[in-house]
Amino acid sequence: MSGASTFTYNGSGPFASQTNVGSIAQWIAFAFCLGATVFFLALSYVRNVRPEARLTYYLVTLICAITASAYLVAALGGLYVPGQVAYAMTSTNSVLLAMAGTSQQLTYNLIRSFSWLRWASYAAVAPLTIVILGILAGAHWTEFIWVSVSAMLSVAGLYASIISTAPQSQWPIFSFAIFAGVPVGVALVYTFRVAAHKVHPEIGRLYDVVGFGSFILYAGYAITAGVSEVGFITSVDQECIIYAALDILTKVVFGFVLIWSREAIARYGTFLGQINTGVDFDFPIQRSTYTGSGSNYATEPTPGVVLGEHRDLAFAQLHAATNTTATQGKELAYNPWP
Numbered sequence: 001m002s003g004a005s006t007f008t009y010n011g012s013g014p015f016a017s018q019t020n021v022g023s024i025a026q027w028i029a030f031a032f033c034l035g036a037t038v039f040f041l042a043l044s045y046v047r048n049v050r051p052e053a054r055l056t057y058y059l060v061t062l063i064c065a066i067t068a069s070a071y072l073v074a075a076l077g078g079l080y081v082p083g084q085v086a087y088a089m090t091s092t093n094s095v096l097l098a099m100a101g102t103s104q105q106l107t108y109n110l111i112r113s114f115s116w117l118r119w120a121s122y123a124a125v126a127p128l129t130i131v132i133l134g135i136l137a138g139a140h141w142t143e144f145i146w147v148s149v150s151a152m153l154s155v156a157g158l159y160a161s162i163i164s165t166a167p168q169s170q171w172p173i174f175s176f177a178i179f180a181g182v183p184v185g186v187a188l189v190y191t192f193r194v195a196a197h198k199v200h201p202e203i204g205r206l207y208d209v210v211g212f213g214s215f216i217l218y219a220g221y222a223i224t225a226g227v228s229e230v231g232f233i234t235s236v237d238q239e240c241i242i243y244a245a246l247d248i249l250t251k252v253v254f255g256f257v258l259i260w261s262r263e264a265i266a267r268y269g270t271f272l273g274q275i276n277t278g279v280d281f282d283f284p285i286q287r288s289t290y291t292g293s294g295s296n297y298a299t300e301p302t303p304g305v306v307l308g309e310h311r312d313l314a315f316a317q318l319h320a321a322t323n324t325t326a327t328q329g330k331e332l333a334y335n336p337w338p
Contacts, residue, residue, distance in 0.1 A: 040064060056262070057259065064255060206265065210257060
C-alpha cells in the first residue's frame with residue numbers, strides 16, 4: 001500500500017497533514033488566479049471585439065475565477081480534510097466504521113489529509129477549457145460535447161480512485177479514469193489540431209502551442225494524482241506545490257498566451273507579434289471578402305460580415321491580399337456591443 005499502513009511517511013507529521021509550506025503554495029496560486037481574473041475581466045469589457053470573440057475572454061476569466069475561489073477556501077483551511085492519528089483499515093474496520101459517522105471525506109488512507117474541493121473545481125474548469133480550445137480550433141459543437149463529457153468523466157474517475165475505501169480498488173479505478181480521458185487526448189493532439197490548421201495557418205501554430213502544452217500538463221495532473229493521493233508517495237505539502245504550479249500554468253499562463261496570441265494574429269497576422277491595442281481587432285468585413293477559413297466560418301454569399309470567433313482573420317487576410325496596411329486609429333462607427 002505504498003507506505004499507507006505505517007506511521008513513518010504518510011502516517012504523521014508533515015507527510016500526513018498540510019503545513020504552512022502547503023498553505024503558502026495555495027496562497028501564491030490564489031494570488032496569481034485572482035490577478036488573472038481581474039485582468040481578463042477588465043480586458044473582456046475594453047477590447048473592441050464582437051460578442052462571439054468576447055466569449056473566449058469570458059471563459060478564460062471564469063476558469064481563473066473558479067480556481068481562485070477554490071484556492072481561497074483551501075488556503076483558509078475551510079474544506080481541507082485533516083489527517084487522522086491512526087490508520088483506519090484494520091481487520092475489523094472498527095475505526096473505519098467510527099469515522100463513517102463523521103462529516104469528513106473518507107479515503108483509503110485515513111491518516112492522510114485530502115482536499116476534495118480541488119477536484120470539484122477541476123470538474124467545473126475542465127469542460128470550460130475544452131470549449132475554449134474548441135472555439136480556438138473552430139471545431140464542431142458535437143466535438144465540444146463529446147470531449148467535455150469525457151473530461152468530466154475522467155476527473156470523476158480520478159476523484160473516485162482517491163476516495164475509494166475498498167482494498168486494492170484505487171488503481172483499477174485510476175486506470176479507468178485514464179481510459180476515460182483518451183478522447184480528450186485525441187482531441188487535443190489530433191481532432192482540434194486538424195480543425196485549427198484548416199481555419200488559418202497562424203491559428204494552427206497557436207493551437208500547436210496551447211493544445212500540445214495542455215496535453216502535457218493534463219498528463220501531469222494524472223501523474224500527480226497517482227503519486228500523491230492514490231499512491232501516497234509524495235507528502236501533502238509536495239502535492240500542494242505541484243498542483244499549484246500546474247494550476248498556474250493551465251489557467252493563468254494558458255489564458256495570457258491564448259489572449260495575447262489571438263490579438264497578435266488579429267492585428268499583425270502572426271501569433272508571435274505584439275499584443276493588440278484594440279485597433280482593427282475583429283473589424284467587420286465586407287460580404288465579398290472570402291476568408292478561406294473553413295466551412296464553419298465561410299462568408300459567401302451571406303451574411304454581411306464575417307461570422308464566427310475568427311472573423312478578424314478575414315481583415316488580416318484582406319490586408320495581405322491587397323498589400324495594404326492596418327487602419328491607424330479606432331473605427332468610431334463600430335460598436336462592439338450588440
